Amino acid sequence: MRTLTYAQTFNETLRQLLRGDETVFLIGQGVKSPWYVGSTTLGLVQEFGESRIIDTPVAENAMTGVGIGAALSGLRPIIEHPRMDFMYLAMDQLANHAANWYYMFGSRVPVPITVWGIINRGGEQAAQHSQALQAMFAHLPGIKVVMPSTPYDLKGLLVAAVRDDNPVLLVDDRWLYEVQGEVPEELYEIPLGQGIIRRPGSQATVAATSFMVHEALKAAAALEKQGVDLEVLDLRSVKPLDQELLFASVIKTGRLVVADAAWKTCGVAAEIAALAAEHLFADLKGPVLRVTLPDLPAPASAALEKLYYPTHQDIEAAVLKLLGMNGQEVEKAASGF
């Protein structure tokens, strides 16, 4: 099988989806730009024209509504937002409209949109250009949320999202763009709602999302040297969530660390921890720890960014703490104010 980067896979998958289904189109800021969304959309406007690759005015609210309206008229738009930070401006269309429509109208009118929300952080971009908002959307009942971490999953989840008849948010972290992986040529789906064990282990489970899966794998490799056998679970889909897989893993290992690179309070990690507290109490051998962003806006200075974003070291510290192997505190992640 070929090896592609995540960004290449994005580009190829979009291309194949657009080729294979006339009802699919792409709308959002920067989709015909040579640089705005990395290389993910390069060449698309040349192949599919400006009618199907619609670069929009800076008007997130209406442009998102336009995507939803097009879905109501029978199309399958991919609505791109170059940064999740800008999605606040589109919250009304996403939350009040897209997420409610099918239920509110008695299951009569589906809204088959894929929302491509990009996390673009680091590089001293600061508080308005760094946010990861998966929890806000997971909180909404009527929208599915997926967070692919590998090129293979990206393709399968993007295809499944576009083919799904419901609003699906695909959270795309640009820190993944250079990740390499084997990717089949043809289109395939990964069912929304299936997690995957990235590394089987016996002593503790790290349930991670997106980029943090790679950090968890690094942590597992490092801990292996200390004789710790870590299981790494890639949630892949945050809503619906693969509870079965999560529960089975924790029942096996008895210990859970949740790693999600977004704010702690009411975040995705909180939900996973709450589910564990609700359903796995008898199986847990210790507390559930969260490795997340601290509850702080993103700072600009690289000196602060280095402290702000959680890494494999935070995961290692959390696991060691759970195993009682180390006095080290999970300072950054557990700072929770």
Place this chain on the structure above:
Amino acid sequence: MRTLTYAQTFNETLRQLLRGDETVFLIGQGVKSPWYVGSTTLGLVQEFGESRIIDTPVAENAMTGVGIGAALSGLRPIIEHPRMDFMYLAMDQLANHAANWYYMFGSRVPVPITVWGIINRGGEQAAQHSQALQAMFAHLPGIKVVMPSTPYDLKGLLVAAVRDDNPVLLVDDRWLYEVQGEVPEELYEIPLGQGIIRRPGSQATVAATSFMVHEALKAAAALEKQGVDLEVLDLRSVKPLDQELLFASVIKTGRLVVADAAWKTCGVAAEIAALAAEHLFADLKGPVLRVTLPDLPAPASAALEKLYYPTHQDIEAAVLKLLGMNGQEVEKAASGF
């Protein structure tokens, strides 16, 4: 001391704040209407004039920004939103601007706004007119979130919110408007971040927000007859959270049910449960249960509303389940899809 309703207290407190501090003003939809926000603002425009009681065009985004801008110029606006559902339209100003400003500019420019967000549900108003969005705001680092449940607390928290130099969201549930309670004449503050034990008990803790505090008290009364001694903790402030009080209570009772009338996934109840899983593992005698809305948009029909909104019965069922006293399932709350 006088007994007032919650709505009367709201009106009186606003009046006193406006009288006592020239920099305070009220801006939002319906603030001069005879009915739009219940009776909370009756008479204010007559006393303070249209320059300090500003009824606005339907333009949530800019009007919220206008409040923030006024705060930057030295005032202390109370920015009212007649329904939290409409706050999606103001998310950019609240999340990207108000919540970031102080941190993003190196602690140099505070944003002393009070956001008055109203939950107005029931009455078959359906999915776009019923939402309770405390979790979305609690997820944001730079905004405090308080949820008063009694007239006394309303006054103290509203005063503290207005006097605080930071963005504070006061979540106001209209189902509380007829609640009566003793309220001092003069202005006083309840520090943001202090919970309160509403009813001491020994066998389980119900940590509740806003209206659910009253449901919890009903549950406690009902359970007392079955010999169950319930502690009811009113969180009052969701961010900052009174962890000390919460932890002390759970350490004492060993059991925790969280009751919050908002969506389950990534909700406030998830955060409380996660905190318990993180910090109180050794003290818990059983799982942490959540009594929340199911993850569904609000339906219109009263027949469905009755099933949708959690009540004291759900709390009772959860407590009994925790105590192993009853096979009864906490169906509604635990449906979690």
Place this chain on the structure above:
Amino acid sequence: MGSALANRIKTAPAGLDCQHDHLAECSPEELREMARVMTRIRLVEERIAELVAGGEIICPCHLYIGQEVIAAGVSAHLRPDDFVFSTHRSHGHYLAKGGDLKAMMAELFGRRTGCSRGKGGSMHLVAPEVGYPGSSAIVAGSIPLAVGAALGFKLRRVDCVAVAFFGDGAACEGAFYESLNFAALKKLPVVFVCENNFYSTHMPLEEMQAEPELYKKAAGFNLPGVRLDGGNLGEVWTTAREAVQRARQGHGPTLMECLTYRWRGHVGPDYDLDKDLRTLEELNWWMNRCGLKKLEEYLLSRGFISGAEAAAMVQEITGEIAAAVDFARHSPFPDKKDLYLGVFKGKQP
């Protein structure tokens, strides 16, 4: 309050005479059909007012009485595969587009047989089978949706048209301007129908808008904007014909500002006369220029309809309404299973 604008329209060259000219372009059949649509809306709304007052309907109902000319005059030009998007005040648009009355009434009654299975209520009617894909109760919320549907039509190369009905209050929301811009930029087949009834809840238009002549907003986006007497069927009908035709032929969007008035208060059956929100004089002024009554007089005076035929029409509609209410009353309520059904299409996760 609001009377400055009422005065403005008083002096406008509108009324029965002007209506004659325009209506002359309609066939008697078309006129009779519009009269039927308008009468049906009026009678349905009046019945709903009673049912709300009587406590049988619980959900908030924003009545369309007084504005019927607009829904009827615009929808007369639409095909079932054209889309209409509406607001919280949606009954008239739903009925004019061909939505089923029984399903609507059952919806208002919160029954499982309602068009939205009891989950939407008055503000969320739906009839996808006749090009009514749902109404949003978020002010201005469905305007971008209409633009999006129009984009969809264009991409699919079908000659359908999308219509966005909305109020004067919606013209305060940024989404409205973003929508005008995109629709004009891409020359999309959409018609913006602003029903300016001079109030947004309790707020008179002049207190909300620096420029209350709302059709003027169009000029800032290079699309035609016209202001017309929304009580004058002829004006509405001919303007809508042109706007729909422009859209259908690929010439882009139009903004129609229709001056009108809701006879009842913002929500429910009351008249909002107490509490100093508006005056009886103002209400009377508008009720006296009832578009429905004027159309009836026109039809009768031309002999396009006889008194007996008119009476029969009313009777037929009254019977239909009674049957719909009966249907609603005897329909089952949704239950717990319904509650958990249909957050997502397809198998539940």
Place this chain on the structure above:
Amino acid sequence: MGSALANRIKTAPAGLDCQHDHLAECSPEELREMARVMTRIRLVEERIAELVAGGEIICPCHLYIGQEVIAAGVSAHLRPDDFVFSTHRSHGHYLAKGGDLKAMMAELFGRRTGCSRGKGGSMHLVAPEVGYPGSSAIVAGSIPLAVGAALGFKLRRVDCVAVAFFGDGAACEGAFYESLNFAALKKLPVVFVCENNFYSTHMPLEEMQAEPELYKKAAGFNLPGVRLDGGNLGEVWTTAREAVQRARQGHGPTLMECLTYRWRGHVGPDYDLDKDLRTLEELNWWMNRCGLKKLEEYLLSRGFISGAEAAAMVQEITGEIAAAVDFARHSPFPDKKDLYLGVFKGKQP
């Protein structure tokens, strides 16, 4: 791309001649001061371009080179207690309003001594001591803030003015229209300064706007809107004088659309000439009408400044910049304690 509009401005009656007329109203001292402000911005930006290219500055910098006339000409009329709100492209506005250069440079270097203590970076400069309460990198995000500050001034009965600087891209956002409406409705002391540089990131204005003559948006909200040559200091200075005066005297807001061009690309030191985003011809056309150069020529030709004085000014500024860079380079980085500090004002909960 963009050249249709470039052509339009080419035919406008702007240029040195016209500038003479307007500039005649300025005193030599005022002119010299504006020349100093503009030169300072230009030199600072050029130094930053080098520092970004050299990797010493990491944060995204949106350079103001080519637009200096606007910041200088508007801010000349402002007092320290007036407020200026800016965008991602904020260096020029910050400096023109009197923001400290050292604190700015340290901020770009991500140091604790930065004006935002290293937490904001280029897009989030702040100088409350001189009426610069912070800039927002959300397109159109600070426009409502300016309106709100103006409301605050009015409520506090002080005769201060708020200025919102923003780009042509911002005129696509609904918040802009909501802001125009409210400001005009309440006659607030705010000046909307749209710096139309014909691009929003990679998008030429015509592909974003159905009506690219942005000043026309004002008419829809009953406020004056004017389009002017943003390279012509005289035009900018006199128009701003009038707009600020109107605001200060309680006559309400004005929309100034200043036609201009950013010489560099959207972000960073490059020119965006590769990748087919714009042409060298277009860039040259604009660089040839450099407002700063025209002002220098004017001053020299009138004898308002001598060649030696001009050179001394440049030298002084160059020294100041070198000192600022030095200050930044030798300032400490913020640390872990700083990270956790200052989410909220007052004691940490």
